[in-house]
Amino acid sequence: MCGIVGYVGTQAATEILLAGLEKLEYRGYDSAGIAAIWEGEVDCVRAKGKLYNLRSKLESVQTPSQIGIGHTRWATHGKPEEHNAHPHMDTAMRVAVVQNGIIENYRDLRDELKAQGVVFRSETDTEVIPHLIAQFIKEEIALGNGDSELVFFDAIRKAVNHLEGAFAIAVISADYPDELVVVRQQAPLVIGFGQGEFFCASDTPAIISHTRAVLPLDNGEMARLTPLGVEIYDFTGRRLKKQPRMLNLNPTMVEKQGFKHFMLKEIYEQPGVVRASLDAYFNPDWKADDTQGTPINLGINPELYGDLEQIQIVACGTSWHASLVGKYLLEQLVGIPTQVQYASEFRYAPAPMTSNTLLIGVTQSGETADTLAALAMEKERRQGKEAKYQARLLGITNRPESSLGHLVPNIINTLAGIEIGVAATKTFTAQLMAFYALALDLAYLKKTIAPIELEKIIAGLRQIPKDIEETLESQEKLTEHLAHDFADTQDFIFLGRGINFPIALEGALKLKEISYIHAEGYPAGEMKHGPIALLDAKVPVVAIAMPGNVYEKVISNAQEAKARDSRLIGVTPVKDGEAGEVFNDLIPVMEVSELLSPLLTVVPMQLLAYHIAARRGLDVDQPRNLAKSVTVE
Numbered sequence: 001m002c003g004i005v006g007y008v009g010t011q012a013a014t015e016i017l018l019a020g021l022e023k024l025e026y027r028g029y030d031s032a033g034i035a036a037i038w039e040g041e042v043d044c045v046r047a048k049g050k051l052y053n054l055r056s057k058l059e060s061v062q063t064p065s066q067i068g069i070g071h072t073r074w075a076t077h078g079k080p081e082e083h084n085a086h087p088h089m090d091t092a093m094r095v096a097v098v099q100n101g102i103i104e105n106y107r108d109l110r111d112e113l114k115a116q117g118v119v120f121r122s123e124t125d126t127e128v129i130p131h132l133i134a135q136f137i138k139e140e141i142a143l144g145n146g147d148s149e150l151v152f153f154d155a156i157r158k159a160v161n162h163l164e165g166a167f168a169i170a171v172i173s174a175d176y177p178d179e180l181v182v183v184r185q186q187a188p189l190v191i192g193f194g195q196g197e198f199f200c201a202s203d204t205p206a207i208i209s210h211t212r213a214v215l216p217l218d219n220g221e222m223a224r225l226t227p228l229g230v231e232i233y234d235f236t237g238r239r240l241k242k243q244p245r246m247l248n249l250n251p252t253m254v255e256k257q258g259f260k261h262f263m264l265k266e267i268y269e270q271p272g273v274v275r276a277s278l279d280a281y282f283n284p285d286w287k288a289d290d291t292q293g294t295p296i297n298l299g300i301n302p303e304l305y306g307d308l309e310q311i312q313i314v315a316c317g318t319s320w321h322a323s324l325v326g327k328y329l330l331e332q333l334v335g336i337p338t339q340v341q342y343a344s345e346f347r348y349a350p351a352p353m354t355s356n357t358l359l360i361g362v363t364q365s366g367e368t369a370d371t372l373a374a375l376a377m378e379k380e381r382r383q384g385k386e387a388k389y390q391a392r393l394l395g396i397t398n399r400p401e402s403s404l405g406h407l408v409p410n411i412i413n414t415l416a417g418i419e420i421g422v423a424a425t426k427t428f429t430a431q432l433m434a435f436y437a438l439a440l441d442l443a444y445l446k447k448t449i450a451p452i453e454l455e456k457i458i459a460g461l462r463q464i465p466k467d468i469e470e471t472l473e474s475q476e477k478l479t480e481h482l483a484h485d486f487a488d489t490q491d492f493i494f495l496g497r498g499i500n501f502p503i504a505l506e507g508a509l510k511l512k513e514i515s516y517i518h519a520e521g522y523p524a525g526e527m528k529h530g531p532i533a534l535l536d537a538k539v540p541v542v543a544i545a546m547p548g549n550v551y552e553k554v555i556s557n558a559q560e561a562k563a564r565d566s567r568l569i570g571v572t573p574v575k576d577g578e579a580g581e582v583f584n585d586l587i588p589v590m591e592v593s594e595l596l597s598p599l600l601t602v603v604p605m606q607l608l609a610y611h612i613a614a615r616r617g618l619d620v621d622q623p624r625n626l627a628k629s630v631t632v633e
C-alpha cells in the first residue's frame, strides 16, 4: 500500500518522480505528492485524488531540482485529503519524508512531540517522522557532530530506532541537499543504480526504464544515496557490503501495448503465462515409460516431500482462491489432507502442526502483510525444532525478490511477469500452474497416480494455452455484448462445484472489486440451504458446468435457480440437451478434462467482470478503495 520513489542525480527529478509514481499508482491512488530541493528550500507539492491532479498542479511550479522524493497514497491514518498527503515536513519545513507502511507507536510519539510544543498539520502516523528527525539533527549538532558527513543520516537512523511497525521511508532535507536517505523495515524498498544517478522505489516498475541494476534492501537496512554512490548500513550504523543485481525485466512489460486497460492486456497474456510455466516446471522429454528422468522439476528441496502428512496453506483474496484449487488437486491427486486458511485469521488462531506438516504461503506480490505475518509466526514456532520441520515452509509468489523470498527457505516462482491491474488475473493462472506442478510432482513421487495417467494430464496441460486463446477469441465480443445487459444489475450469484467452486468465488470477487456490483460465489449445492432466498428475476446467476463428476449436479442446481426466475448464464462447452434448455445465455468454453478446467473457466469470469466495469465507465485498473499490495494488516 502506498508507493514511494526517490531520485538523486544529474537530471531534473520531478518528471522522473512523476513517471515513477505513475508506475506505482496501483499501490494506492487517493492522493499524491512530491518534494524536491531547490534554492535552499524544500519545494513540496501535494494533491488529493489521482496522480494527474498532482501533475497538473506541478505544471506551473516545476523546478530543475536534481533530488526529490514522491508518494502515492492509500489512506490508513487520516482521510485522503491534501493535508494528509505525503511528503510530510518538520515544523521548520527543512526535512521531507515519504512513508509506506504503518508506524504503530505514532500516538505515543505524537503525544511526546506535542508535549514539547510541536504542532501537527495532519492526522497521519507519518508526520511524527520528520519532526523526530529534525529533533535528532539538532541533537547531533548540539553534540558537536554538525560537521560529520553522516549527521543527517545518523539523525534519521536515531529516529528510525524509535519507530515501531512495518515501514519503508525516504527522506531529504534542504540542509543536506545532496543526500537521499532510505529505510526498510518490513515494507518493500528497492534501490536502482544508474550512471551518477540513483533511484529508490517501492517496486521495480518505477525504475526499470532507467536502470536494471537494482538492490532490494532487507529489513533493518538503510541506505544513503548521493550523486557519488550508495552506502548501505544497518540500524546500528554498521556499514554493509552489498552489490546490485541485474533485473530480468523489460520496460515494455509495464506498458499497456495498445490495450485499453492493463487488466485486459493481462487477461490476454494468460496463454503465454501457461506456456512459460509449462517450460519452466515440466520436462518436455518425459514419457510414462521413462525410468530415468522426472516429469516435473520445481527446484525445491526434496526434504519438503518426505514423510509429508498434512499441508496447510495461508493466503488472501485471489491467492486464497487459487489455494482452494490447490487443495482440491493435493487432496484428490496426492491424498494429502490440505487446509486453506485466510492468513489474516491464521495469524491469530494458528492451526496445530506436526513436523510432517508443510506450510505454504501463496502471495503474488510477496508483500501481503497478513500472509507474511502468518508465515513469520510459523517460522518462529518452528525455531529450534527438527531441521526438516524448519525446512517445510514453501512460498508461491510472482516476486521471488520480495519479502516472502527472504522469509521462507523454498520458493516456487510463478511466471506471470509483472501484473499492474489491481484485480489479479494472470497471476491467478500462474498460481494455478504452480499448484498443478506441485500436486503432480508429489503424486508422481508418492506414486498416487499411474505414470500413464500423469502423462495424459500433462498432455492436457500442454493444450491449455491454445484452449485459452480460442476461449478468448470466442468470448471477447460475447461477454462485451452480455455486459450491456448487466450495467445496472445490483446483485450477482456465481455457482460452481468441486474444482470449479473456487472459480465461482473468483468470478464474484472480480465483479465486486472492479464493477462495485454485489456478488456472491457459492458451491452450487449449498444454494438451497439459504442463499436461494436471494433469487428473483433481478438477480442473474452464472453457473460453471464443466462435464465431469459434478456436471449433472450443477445443471440441477441451475434448474432450481431458473425456477426462481433468475437469468441463468452457463459457462460450459455443452450447447444442447438440458444445458441448452436451462441456460438463458451460454458462454462457451473449450471442452477439457474437469481437472484442468479452472484454467479455462476463470477466463469468462475475468472478461465478464472487465466488460461490465468498462461498460459502467469505471476505472478498471484502479478500483476504488483497493491497492495492489496490501502491506498493512
Ligand code: F6R
Pocket: 316, 317, 318, 319, 320, 362, 363, 364, 365, 366, 367, 368, 371, 422, 423, 424, 425, 509, 510, 513, 628, 629, 630
Ligand atoms: C484480487 C486481488 C486481491 C489479492 C490479495 C492478495 O483481485 O488482487 O484479493 O489477491 O490482496 O494479494 P497477494 O497475492 O499479493 O498476497
